[in-house]
Amino acid sequence: MTTAPVRTIAQVAPLPLRQRVRLWVESEPVLAYLFMTPGWLILLLFMSYPFFLGIWISLTDRTVGLPTGEFVGLQNYRDLLRDGVFRLTVLNTFIYGFVTVPFKLLLGLLLALLLNQAFRLRNVLRAALLLPWIVPTALSSLAWLMLYDPVLSPFSWLLKDLGLIDASISFLGSRGHAILSLCLANIWRGTPFFAVAILAGLQAVPQELHEAAAIEGANAVQRFFAVTLPVIRGIVVITTLFSIIWTFADFQLVYVLTKGGPANSTHIFGTFAWQEGIGGAGKLGMGAAVSLYMFPILAVLSAILLRHVRSQEA
Amino acid sequence: MVGSNRLSSRIVFLYIPLALFTIFLLFPFYWMLIISLKPNSLLLNTRVNPLYLTEFTLRHYRYLFENTDFPRWAWNTAVVTFGATLLSLTCSILMGYALGRFRFKGGNLMGTAVFLAYLIPPTLLFIPLSQVVVRFGIYNEYWALILTYPTFLIPFASWLLMGYFRTIPRELEECAMIDGASRIQAMRRIILPLALPGVLSAAIFSFTLSWNEFLYALVFMGSGHMKTIPVGTVNDLIRADVFQWGPLMAAAVLGSVPVAVVYMFFVDHYVSGMTAGAVKG
Numbered sequence: 001m002t003t004a005p006v007r008t009i010a011q012v013a014p015l016p017l018r019q020r021v022r023l024w025v026e027s028e029p030v031l032a033y034l035f036m037t038p039g040w041l042i043l044l045l046f047m048s049y050p051f052f053l054g055i056w057i058s059l060t061d062r063t064v065g066l067p068t069g070e071f072v073g074l075q076n077y078r079d080l081l082r083d084g085v086f087r088l089t090v091l092n093t094f095i096y097g098f099v100t101v102p103f104k105l106l107l108g109l110l111l112a113l114l115l116n117q118a119f120r121l122r123n124v125l126r127a128a129l130l131l132p133w134i135v136p137t138a139l140s141s142l143a144w145l146m147l148y149d150p151v152l153s154p155f156s157w158l159l160k161d162l163g164l165i166d167a168s169i170s171f172l173g174s175r176g177h178a179i180l181s182l183c184l185a186n187i188w189r190g191t192p193f194f195a196v197a198i199l200a201g202l203q204a205v206p207q208e209l210h211e212a213a214a215i216e217g218a219n220a221v222q223r224f225f226a227v228t229l230p231v232i233r234g235i236v237v238i239t240t241l242f243s244i245i246w247t248f249a250d251f252q253l254v255y256v257l258t259k260g261g262p263a264n265s266t267h268i269f270g271t272f273a274w275q276e277g278i279g280g281a282g283k284l285g286m287g288a289a290v291s292l293y294m295f296p297i298l299a300v301l302s303a304i305l306l307r308h309v310r311s312q313e314a
Numbered sequence: 315m316v317g318s319n320r321l322s323s324r325i326v327f328l329y330i331p332l333a334l335f336t337i338f339l340l341f342p343f344y345w346m347l348i349i350s351l352k353p354n355s356l357l358l359n360t361r362v363n364p365l366y367l368t369e370f371t372l373r374h375y376r377y378l379f380e381n382t383d384f385p386r387w388a389w390n391t392a393v394v395t396f397g398a399t400l401l402s403l404t405c406s407i408l409m410g411y412a413l414g415r416f417r418f419k420g421g422n423l424m425g426t427a428v429f430l431a432y433l434i435p436p437t438l439l440f441i442p443l444s445q446v447v448v449r450f451g452i453y454n455e456y457w458a459l460i461l462t463y464p465t466f467l468i469p470f471a472s473w474l475l476m477g478y479f480r481t482i483p484r485e486l487e488e489c490a491m492i493d494g495a496s497r498i499q500a501m502r503r504i505i506l507p508l509a510l511p512g513v514l515s516a517a518i519f520s521f522t523l524s525w526n527e528f529l530y531a532l533v534f535m536g537s538g539h540m541k542t543i544p545v546g547t548v549n550d551l552i553r554a555d556v557f558q559w560g561p562l563m564a565a566a567v568l569g570s571v572p573v574a575v576v577y578m579f580f581v582d583h584y585v586s587g588m589t590a591g592a593v594k595g
Contacts, residue, residue: 026497029418036412036424039405039468043431046443047465051434054442067445107335114332125332127581129339134577134584135570136526138544142566143342146349146559152357154345154364161363192339196585249435252528256548270437270529277441278533288441295438302433306426 058289064282076289086290089267095179096186096268097248103187105240108194113224115195116202126199133192141256144185148172148257175265178258182266185253194239201235202228234312241305248301249294269294346570350374350563357559374560375568384565386539387546390456391569394531394542395524397460402467402520407513409468410475411501415484425476432469436529439465447534458534459542463524470523471516478512479505515583522573522584543569 015023024030058076062069080086115126132140147153148171156168172178205228213223251270254260260267260275267275269290277287349357351370356362378384412418413425443462444453452458486508487500495503506513531542532549541550547565551558577584 028416031497032412032416032418032421035408035416039409039464039472042401042405042461042464042468046446046462047431047434047439050439050442050446053445054439057442057445067448110331111335114328114335117328119328119332123581125336127578129335130577130581130584131343131574132339134522134573135343136528136544136573138526138528138548139566139569140342140346142548142562143346146557146563147342147345149557149559151360152364152559157360157364188339188342200585245433245435249437251437252544255528255532270435273437273441274529274533278444284441284445291438291441294435298433298435298438302430305433306429309429 054288054292057285058292060285062284064278064284067284069285072285076286077293079286080289080293085264085267086272088265089269089272089290090293092179092266093248093268096182096250096254097244100183100186100190100247101240101244103183104190104194104243105236107187107191108239109198109236111191111195112198112202115199126196130192130196132189133196137189138252138256140189141185141253144181144188145257148181172258173262175262178262178266182254182257185257186247186250189253190243190247193243197235197239198232201232205231234308238305238308238312241301241308245298245301245305248297343570346563346566349559350567352560354560374564377561378564378568382551382561382565383539383541383546384543384568387541387543388568390535390540391525391542391544393456394459394463394535395521397456398463398467398524399517399520401460402464402471403513403517405464405468406471406475406516407506409472411479411505413472414476414479415505428469428472428476432466432473434465436466436527440529440533443530444533454535454537454540456535456540459524459527459530462530462534463527467520467523471520474516474519475509475512478509482508511583514580518576518580518583521576525573 025034057069059071059073060069061072061075111129115122115129147155150168150170150173153168153171155171156165159165160168170177171181209227210223213227218226249270250268251274254266254268254271255274258266260271264272264275273287273290275287276290277284348365348367351367351372351374353369353371353373356368362368409428413421413428447453447458447462452461482505487497487504490500490504491497526544527542528544528548531545535542536545536549543565547562547569551562551565
């Protein structure tokens, strides 16, 4: 049953125009493109067009107040390379995007393995522990902002109460502290995503293989590497790549917690682009250039991800 | 003896790690909640234990409704979320159906393009997109977000629905068409009802992503009364360095409740939606 019978009839006898138009419209390729039109229209207008417009803007000295601007070639890109704040931003983004990942992955894997056990309240806990990933990040970041408050932080209070420190910790006061604090909040937010994705993957692990390996005398760790890991490898790789891309291109967590401070030392690409292009002087050209510096890295990560998704499909 | 051994190993290897995870992942929410209920006298007293509540007040919530624009932000967020979800869902059902069911030239290419569009982050586009929004005359209007949120909702939802449509056997609609239904009728009456779980996943996911969005809302709809809850809370309730922690945390709680409630009702749809990209491929 590959061709619909209506079409065979159409080939036998000539039909009135109206019906022929209807048949043509209902043929698969025509209908397919017809169906995709509204979606692609939006994507072309609000994604492709701004992308190319962004490349153009980054080559001008356009500002919010002076929306025409002059063509300046690669001046913005060159200026950024000489800008100490931008170099620090690149470094921060790599720390924030890559260093947090092993932690999220390990914690997420551990949590997934725990949630894969049978115990009471399992479903409740599985639901509750995903919350950090579900609620608006800007709002949960506010909770972290208060947890990091130089005076009111409960972490400082607890450590003081236990006699471990004398003075409150300044969580966001220096670059080193602030980056660690940002990473911790990011790990908090990202761990549940890893856990749930890996937990879904664990459902495909054949139970009989586990039992057979146990009978053969393999302990839990050996069974994990021999039986579980090969099955979830694909999901782990894909989840990790997704997470790197999202963290790399993050905005809100850093915007709420530090706004790139103290002294512009904790910016990532997103917040620095905002400050240059919109927030501060409104140098649109410069801001667009900051964003576009992300592009090569994102392109490479996306290509790798696409290849893995494809091989998973096959 | 064996039984107690098993129990103690369960405590060490299961219950204690689970308890630690629960504290780590839920403590910020607990904190949000108790601060939103704590009277200022207790809040600012650094000598008492801040971790629990000895008395509580609803003053901060009242303040939010009487002295700030919070109700308006909530309305704005709801309008934008509803509009963007509806628009994206319509486009995505059509697109997902086309990609998942029709055999046509360029079909694979289109599928790949949708997937890649899903990977383009808002931080890459927001500056030129702000210019597009201004040029189209929709800056600081609901349309600014209703039309731009679909750029990340459509790729995701189409990808998800494409997977769903593929799992429904082709024979079903072919049978309906032999019985005289047109393709559109077959799609509406046979296929769409079967794909309903997927549509629901796409809908609640679009709802959550729109409700939570921050950057576009900040840049395209961030002035005057047009703010959304996250933007209004972060930008208007924090004035200079004076933190009004009570109202701030109350706003954080109220802004999180709608997504948390929807999520609690549809956990399984969420999980399948969330892992669609990673698991189904």
